Amino acid sequence: MRADDDAHTPVPDPVLRLRGVGKEFFGTSVLREIDLTLFPGQVHALVGENGAGKSTLMKVVAGVHRPDTGTIELDGAPVSFATPLDAQRAGVATVFQEFNLLPDRSVAENVYLGREPLRRGMVDRRRLHADTSRLLDDLGLTSITPWTRVGSLSVAQQQVVEIVKAVSYDARIISMDEPTAALAEQEVALLYELVGRLRDRGVAILYVSHRLQEIYDLADTITVLKDGNHMLTAPAAEVSPDRLVRTMVGRDFAGFFPDKPADTVSGELSGELSGELSGEVAGEVPGEVRLALEGAGNSMVDGIDLEVRAGEIVALAGLQGSGRTEIAHGVFGIAPFTRGRMTVDGQPVRVRTPRQGVRHRLALVTEDRKSEGLALGQSVLANARLVLDAVLPRASDRRARGVPGVLRSLAVPASTVASARDVEVQYLSGGNQQKVVLAKWLVTEPRVIVLDEPTRGIDVGAKRAVYDLMRTLTAEGTAVLLISSELPEVVAMADRVLVLRDGRVAGELPGGSDEETIMALATGAA
């Protein structure tokens, strides 16, 4: 269909062109040498794994970040946006995942927020509504009226209002960050239609999405990013889903992960264990079920069946928002399950608060260590004994004596261990902070430990320490539930992988399954 158009018209001039764009944060480069060209009337899909750099690139286009290297050209002339507002005025609009709408104002008031038409110093409501009506009509949006309160609209309709707002700035480039992430399936049609109309009007659309189906439905061109590198740009028709997934995940991490106990020297360790495990093959089949969920669910996830055995690492894989963290929060009582059954060591339990979770000897290393894991202004020691102090005050002093040993076993530098009483956690590196979080749980001797993105944002050495710890824990019979967006980590560490999609278990894969299979299941391409 697009090829037809090309036959009639010569190749149009690009409206936006990025050349060699690079961006660093605190010495880590998150984008390197990115070239990207957008043409009028083109839907350009930007894909990649979590952390590939899609969001950063979008923010560079939107004027939120300024590139450290490279140039941005608008209609052939180099530009530099100081603020998002500058970009908007130049016709580059961005629809972020979080809506920037005022729920108690009308659609018209939201669309023209801050630049309402005035008449004698007062807002000219008639013109405000007329202008908005015209915009809505142009886009064929009959289901929304200018005076509707935004809060009463569906999520999809709110998304549309965001896009209408972008259009009202005469945007010639609209980038959308996972616009369907929050939408139910039947709502997606509304968005598809709108994207189609914008394309027909000659707007260039940069479309970030995880969902392969959507990408092939909408996009003319696909660009793949991986670890901040530009991997591929090609017409959608020329990239097979297989090749797309392979390009997204292909990586070389060989030899980085500690081997599973069965095939290494630590076979001795598993030999000891095998006695306890009633003759089962050590390292192959773990022990009794430590944590089990049957049909567990709440408002975020549903129908979750899951088993983690002693000495086993089960990974929860899936895209952002697929319900991985929500399962962790359900197990640990942060957002308790309202349906289904949960057992710990065969005993049915109800965990409604983290406190009850700790009492059942569960542990949760949260995804965001700064806002959920640590009291940053307190000392290393105070943080390491936080759980003991909170839940087991009587045993706290005695068991806190184990903190230095635990820190050392996690390869925390000796000087940090020595000054654990005085040094505030905020002055530690990300890796060492994460080790303090781990220590605070290890001193409680958990039976089940849930690790939510345990290696996010930490250096290679600390990552290795986390992987080693996971092996040690399983050798001691702890059950480990690993949540990770890092597929190589999932593949190398997990005995089994549960893949989640849209709050449900999409399938279970054996450990060592390749990344493409996991990704295919997670995106719904399989």
Add this chain to the structure above:
Amino acid sequence: MTTGLSQETAQGTARGTARQWRERLLSGGSWTVLALLVVVLVVIVVINPSFAEPVSLMAFAKKAAPLVVLAVGQYFVIVSGEFDLSVGSLVGAQVVIAARLMDGDEALTWPVLALMLVFGLLVGLVNGLVTTLLRVPSFITTLGMMLVLFGAIRLWTGGAPTGALSESFRVLGRKGFPDVPGQFQVPYALLVALVVVGFAVLLMRRPFGRSLVAAGDNAVATAYSGAPVWWLRTRAFLLSSLLATVAAVLIGGFAGVTAQVGQGLEFMAITAVVLGGVALGGGRGTVVAAMVGALALEALFTLFNQLALPSTIRPAVQGVIIIVAVAYAARRRRT
């Protein structure tokens, strides 16, 4: 050669130590306010050398003791990330209630003290539960409580407090030992304040204290570590009201019953705590710093008396102090 070298190192260490002390004194923590206290006391002594005499110092301690007790109570609440504006009104209410109920009757001293204790704890419980369970910001909860107590007492007494405190009730706030008039004595109020501070220091070294500071630093992380944050903070409010009750006994004994008793004490206590470098919003600061803050504030007011400044200048000075102290802490956070 060797001597030269060692001299150099000695100088280097001296310079290092000097820098260390400079940092300590400017850090905005307990050392800074301690330095302030010392400076103010020295200035007072220069102006009025008799202040350095033991009798005068003890009189100063007696006067400062209630504020120290209140500051320690306020410390628990502030370090957990909240505020207690109701303590001034609570002190006033307790004194007025005690006077009216016992009306000078010695036999009623202990029953009335018990009642004050129960009333104080009830106020703290309401403050704590409304703040934590109903999620009303403590600024509003305790502001409301302050007005309720103030109004209820006026309503009950018709504006003019009646009755009198018994002699034995007033002993703690007024007397000391040895109890010989005109001679040096250690005021009981000082002993009460020291016991309160000691008890608070010990409490903050216990799991409860560490959890409380952690909750003020990061309530989410503390809750995810299994702590019942609502109960931690409610206990902080209970402690604050309990210590306000203790302060009421001292103040009632010291100053007797008036309609103005307790007025403005909540801001005195908050100023003292902030002056001690305890961070508003929680998570940082020590009991000792709060105590030194209270002493420094009281010393500053004593200095104003020495300079014969009108006492009406106090609120203005207090306002400046609280803003400067918080701005100083904020500047330190930024750098």
